[in-house]
Amino acid sequence: MNDIRFTIDGKECLGKPGQTIVEAAKANGVYIPVLCHFEGLKPVGSCRICTVRVGGRFMAACTQPLIEGMAVENTAPDLEDMRKSLIEMLFVEGNHLCPSCEKSGNCELQALAYRYQLMAPRFPYLWPRRDIDASAPLLMLDGNRCIQCLRCVRACRAKDGRKVFAAVDRSHRVKIEVDKKLAAHLSEDQARRAMDICPVGAILRKETGFAVPIGRRKFDRAPIGSDVEKGTGR
Amino acid sequence: MGRKITIEPVTRVEGHGKVTIRLDDAGKVTQSRFHVVEFRGFERFVQGRPYWEAPVLVQRLCGICPVSHHLAAAKAMDVIVGAGPGKLTATAEKMRRLMHYGQMLQSHALHFFYLSSPDFLLGMDADPAVRNIIGVAALNKDLAVQGVLLRKFGQEIILATAGKKIHGTGAVPGGINKNLSPEERDRFLKGAAPLNIDQMIEWSRAAVELFKDYHRKNKDMVDGFAEFPSNHLSLVRKDGALDFYHGVLRAVDAEGRKVLDDVDYQNYLEVIGEETRSWSYMKFPYLRSLGKTDGWYRVGPLARLNTCDYIPSPLAQKEFEVYKAYTDGKPNNMSLHTHWARLIELLHSAEVIKELLLDKDLQGAKLVKKGKKVAEGVGLIEAPRGTLFHHYRINDDDQITMANLIVSTTNNNEPMNRAVHWVAMNALSEKPEITEGMLNRVEVAIRAYDPCLSCATHAVGRMPLEVTLVDARGNVLQRKVR
Numbered sequence: 001m002n003d004i005r006f007t008i009d010g011k012e013c014l015g016k017p018g019q020t021i022v023e024a025a026k027a028n029g030v031y032i033p034v035l036c037h038f039e040g041l042k043p044v045g046s047c048r049i050c051t052v053r054v055g056g057r058f059m060a061a062c063t064q065p066l067i068e069g070m071a072v073e074n075t076a077p078d079l080e081d082m083r084k085s086l087i088e089m090l091f092v093e094g095n096h097l098c099p100s101c102e103k104s105g106n107c108e109l110q111a112l113a114y115r116y117q118l119m120a121p122r123f124p125y126l127w128p129r130r131d132i133d134a135s136a137p138l139l140m141l142d143g144n145r146c147i148q149c150l151r152c153v154r155a156c157r158a159k160d161g162r163k164v165f166a167a168v169d170r171s172h173r174v175k176i177e178v179d180k181k182l183a184a185h186l187s188e189d190q191a192r193r194a195m196d197i198c199p200v201g202a203i204l205r206k207e208t209g210f211a212v213p214i215g216r217r218k219f220d221r222a223p224i225g226s227d228v229e230k231g232t233g234r
Numbered sequence: 235m236g237r238k239i240t241i242e243p244v245t246r247v248e249g250h251g252k253v254t255i256r257l258d259d260a261g262k263v264t265q266s267r268f269h270v271v272e273f274r275g276f277e278r279f280v281q282g283r284p285y286w287e288a289p290v291l292v293q294r295l296c297g298i299c300p301v302s303h304h305l306a307a308a309k310a311m312d313v314i315v316g317a318g319p320g321k322l323t324a325t326a327e328k329m330r331r332l333m334h335y336g337q338m339l340q341s342h343a344l345h346f347f348y349l350s351s352p353d354f355l356l357g358m359d360a361d362p363a364v365r366n367i368i369g370v371a372a373l374n375k376d377l378a379v380q381g382v383l384l385r386k387f388g389q390e391i392i393l394a395t396a397g398k399k400i401h402g403t404g405a406v407p408g409g410i411n412k413n414l415s416p417e418e419r420d421r422f423l424k425g426a427a428p429l430n431i432d433q434m435i436e437w438s439r440a441a442v443e444l445f446k447d448y449h450r451k452n453k454d455m456v457d458g459f460a461e462f463p464s465n466h467l468s469l470v471r472k473d474g475a476l477d478f479y480h481g482v483l484r485a486v487d488a489e490g491r492k493v494l495d496d497v498d499y500q501n502y503l504e505v506i507g508e509e510t511r512s513w514s515y516m517k518f519p520y521l522r523s524l525g526k527t528d529g530w531y532r533v534g535p536l537a538r539l540n541t542c543d544y545i546p547s548p549l550a551q552k553e554f555e556v557y558k559a560y561t562d563g564k565p566n567n568m569s570l571h572t573h574w575a576r577l578i579e580l581l582h583s584a585e586v587i588k589e590l591l592l593d594k595d596l597q598g599a600k601l602v603k604k605g606k607k608v609a610e611g612v613g614l615i616e617a618p619r620g621t622l623f624h625h626y627r628i629n630d631d632d633q634i635t636m637a638n639l640i641v642s643t644t645n646n647n648e649p650m651n652r653a654v655h656w657v658a659m660n661a662l663s664e665k666p667e668i669t670e671g672m673l674n675r676v677e678v679a680i681r682a683y684d685p686c687l688s689c690a691t692h693a694v695g696r697m698p699l700e701v702t703l704v705d706a707r708g709n710v711l712q713r714k715v716r
Contacts, residue, residue, distance in 0.1 A: 099401065100283075100291035132282055134631035140284055206632055207315075209286045211602075213404065213412040214397025 006070040021061035021072055022050055031225035032074055033083060033112055035090075035199050036149035037062040047149055049086055049112070053079060080116070087112050088121035093172070095130060095144035096200070102209030103201030105217030109147060110200075111224035130175070136183035138191035138206055141176065146202040148174050155197045156190070158182045164194065165203075176202070237261070237711035238704010239668060244677050251685070253676055254702045255658045261665065264706075266658040268651045268680060270516040277637045285311055285628045286407050292624070292639070293401055298344065300401050301337035301392060302617030302642075305330055305479070306624040308405035309613030313500070314628060316605025317408040319480060325598030326409035331479045332590045333395035333404055334615065338478055338583040339434065340388025341618035342535075342576050345684045346441065347381025350573060353678050354448050359671035377444070380437045384580070387422075387434050391587060394418045409602035416597060423591050431588045435549065438581040442553050445574050460569035460653040460679045463488030464530065465521060466537035467645065469499070469616050474543030476554075476582065478616040484541045485521055485531060490565050493521055499614040502623060508640065516647050519640055530648035533620025534683060535575035540565040547589070550582035569653050572682045617642045619684050643685040653679035668712060 003014040008030045015024030020043060025032045036047035045060030052061045053073040061072070073079060090096075090109060098104050130143030148167070153176065156164040164182045167174050186194070195205040214220065236259050242252035256265040276295055280288060289307040293300035308330070312318050322330075352365045355373060364372070371378035389399040394414060396402025404410055422431055449456050465488065469481035483497035483505065494505055509518040509526050520529030531537070539558075545551045557566070557578060566575070590596065613624045620642035627636040643650075657679045661672050702713045 099294055100287055102287060102290070132633070134284065134633050140632070204284070206284065207286055207407075209284070210290060210403045210406050211411055214402060216412075 004066050004068050004070075006066060006068070006072060008072045008074050009076075015066045017066070019066050021052060021054075021059075021064050021066060021070075024066050025061065025072070025074070026228050029229060029231045030074065031228040032061045033115070033225065034062050035108060035112070035147065036151065038151050038155065038197060038199075041151065041154050044150065044154070047086070047090075047147070049083055051079065051082060083112075084116040084118060085122070087116055087118055088123055090147050091118070092121050092123045092125045093128065094147065095127065097144075101145065101201045102204065103145070103198075105212070105214065105220050107201055107219075108199035108224060111219040114219070115224055133178060134206070135180060136178060136186065138186055138188070139178065139183055139194060140204045140206050141178050142202050142204065143175055144202075145200045146176050147200055148176065149199060150176075151197045151199065152176060152194060152203055156194045158185070158190075164190075236264075236704070236706025238702045238708070239662070239673070240702015240704075240710065240713040241673050241676055242702070242713070244680055251680075252702070253654055253680075254704065255654075255662060255676075256704050256706075257663070258706050261663070263655075263658040263663040266651075266655045267513060268647075268654045269514045270647075277639055280626075280634050280637045282633050284632050285314055285626065285634055286632075288626060288634060288637075289405050289407075290401075290403055292637075295639075295641075297400055299337055299341050299618050301333055301396065302615055302622050303624070303639075304396070304402070305334055305405055306613040306615045306617075306622045307626075308407065309480075309615065310611040310624045310626050311407035311613070313611030313613070314608055314626070315407045316607055317603045318611070321603060321605065322409055323598065323600040323603055324595040325413050326601055326603070327479075328590055328593055328595050329395055329410045329413060330405055332414070332587065332596065333392055334479050335583045335586045335590070336388045336391025336395065338388070338618055339438075339580060339587065340385045340392070342580040342583065343381055343384035343388065345618070346573060346576060346580070347378065347384070349684070350678075350681055351377075351381070353674070353681070354445075354573075358674050358678055359669075362670065362674070365674070380440070383428055384434060384437055384441075387429060387431075388583075390429070391422065394422075406602060408604045411601065413598055413601065414591075414596040419591050419596065422587070431584065431591060435581070435584045435588065438577070438584045439549060442574075442577045442581055445577050446556075449574065456570045457568050459675075460656040460682070461567055462569075462652050462656060463567050464532050464649055464652070465493060465524065466540040466565055467494070467521070467531040467533055468538040468541045468621055469614055470542045471546075472496070475546045476538060476542040476544070476579075477546075478579075478583075480615075483614075483621075486541055486565055488565055488567055490540075490563075493523060499623075500612045502612060502614070502625070506623075506640070514647070516644055517640070518647050519645050520648075531645065532649045532683075533642055533645040534572060534618075535579050536566060536569075536572040537620060538616060539575045539578065545578070545582050547582050547585035549585055550578055553578045553581060569649075569656075569679060569682045572684075576684070619643055620645050643683070646683045646685065650680050650683050650685060653682065 006013050008025055013028040022032050033049045035049045037043045043062040045063035050061040051058050054070055098110055133141040152165040153167055165176050165178055168177045191205045194203050237257045239255040244251050251270045254267050258264050289304050292307050293304040295303050348367045351370055356365050356369050393399045396404035427433055465485055467485040470484045471477035471481045483494050483499050485494040487493055497505055505522055507520050507522045520526050545554045610627045615622050622642050623640035625638040626634055629635050654676055657676045661675045702710055704710055
């Protein structure tokens with residue numbers, strides 16, 4: 001099939017039919033931030049960090065398929081400020097204490113906060129009471145750090161296909177719970193994948209924290225988005 | 235009419251505290267107290283957190299010697315993961331030692347050059363506006379630069395071992411997360427002057443000489459200032475050598491008799507008790523065998539050089555012999571001699587850093603070891619300010635259920651109160667006027683112990699201190715807040 005022509009902030013780009021804006025932008029060396037999206041998972045567009053503007057309308061770039069002639073606005077100041085405020089809201093509505101979090105340096109939320117130069121949030125901290133479930137032998141679930149992106153719910157399944165994690169309750173009360181029976185029998189690989197799929201430090205493979213020294217962690221080596229912008233994310 | 239003096243904040247110390255001194259109608263001191271008025275609660279909020287997070291979390295107690303908390307917690311967690319004393323790989327233990335001795339170097343340099351030297355070089359009665367490191371730099375630029383660069387060198391060692399100069403992540407339960415690259419090693423060994431270890435050793439020697447010279451010229455004051463008998467406690471190596479990283483508990487009394495010896499610190503609760511008093515957030519530890527009244531003790535440089543038999547590095551050992559000869563081998567109970575002891579330790583730290591840098595084990599690849607997990611662990615270390623106790627219990631889900639921290643400054647609580655009382659009785663009592671210089675003497679006494687009040691109460695913030703003068707009826711007559 002023919003390539004699709006579109007622009008991002010005026011830059012001429014080519015995409016493939018069926019690609020979302022995020023995928024096509026990445027292939028053209030343009031970074032659009034994502035949090036709830038993870039390559040290989042069906043996008044749900046829940047966090048809205050990837051919001052772009054097309055024809056004056058806001059849309060989630062992770063779910064919107066590419067259309068011929070699209071003129072995508074990605075880095076307009078008002079869009080960037082909106083993304084920054086979304087990151088701030090995620091920080092204040094949880095208990096994100098980076099100094100002692102073992103995901104520091106590997107955390108996508110923290111990395112985005114650095115990218116958007118978040119110094120102090122403009123919203124008041126909510127300091128919610130959240131639970132820690134450390135009952136599984138290999139995994140720990142720390143609700144304080146969860147941003148309800150549902151990546152774990154979509155990605156982590158037991159051998160028989162059953163979901164290991166599930167969203168419980170609704171609205172601001174929504175929380176992620178782990179199926180204790182399934183979690184009790186997770187393999188090392190499954191536990192590692194669960195930790196890696198989590199963009200923050202909410203799901204942890206137990207007893208492995210801080211094994212990578214400062215300076216060699218994922219975002220110490222390359223700030224978030226820099227791989228795409230250098231063209232290595234194609 | 236009687237008076238009450240309040241010194242608040244106490245300056246050039248770490249943390250937040252105040253001193254109150256009560257005088258009767260004749261101006262005679264009736265009571266003096268050193269209060270620590272911060273509260274933090276680390277022991278509570280670490281509960282529920284996973285055990286491997288503790289070394290990184292609890293070091294946030296302090297920005298001056300976080301490495302001590304980091305390593306004490308890591309040592310406790312070593313026990314929990316079945317890799318307690320003697321079981322770490324050579325690379326892991328030596329990297330931790332390098333980190334710790336780097337910290338001793340920077341912290342001792344900070345304390346002497348930045349915090350205490352202004353009192354000696356500019357005088358206790360000097361204008362407070364110049365009685366600081368800037369004043370020292372104006373008087374002796376080279377000396378101030380040496381102090382700054384000694385500290386910097388120690389911080390660079392911490393950066394290379396923990397990943398950050400302050401609040402790094404090097405130690406993990408059962409080991410360390412990196413070794414020292416040959417490039418990092420060579421930078422410390424052969425770096426362009428002045429930032430190499432030979433220069434640091436030389437400057438440390440000069441610092442010991444500086445204090446000895448000051449002592450020669452001000453013998454009566456240095457020897458007599460806040461001198462009082464006490465017990466002394468520290469870790470010593472199994473063979474009695476000075477060791478900041480690991481050892482057994484030893485305590486001696488004012489005459490040098492061993493009150494404790496060769497005690498495995500996993501059993502510290504059997505030998506150390508803690509008392510609380512209503513007027514301070516800082517607890518009062520004591521040796522159980524001597525009881526609450528007589529069992530208080532000093533920790534830190536003065537105590538360490540009183541408990542150890544020798545220093546296992548040649549230049550520091552030579553200075554140790556001179557130091558010990560001054561008291562005929564008996565324990566040294568002179569508060570201001572703490573500075574002398576601290577500078578000998580500074581020299582020892584620099585020597586040990588060089589010895590470690592030359593050790594090929596630091597380039598080893600085996601970083602972590604683990605064994606059979608247990609539910610409880612105690613980690614002790616000799617922090618710059620003295621013996622630091624960390625004790626944790628965990629549940630079956632790997633969450634911390636109990637934490638008890640006895641911080642160096644807490645151990646020195648009673649001695650600092652005694653030192654304040656000594657100054658109150660000798661410098662303030664029955665004097666017609668209380669001058670700023672007199673109040674600074676109170677601070678000089680506290681400062682000798684290099685207290686970290688934030689750590690001691692596990693509290694946040696810089697350390698202001700106040701002195702209040704109260705009359706016999708409790709009216710505040712004079713209050714100094716800085």
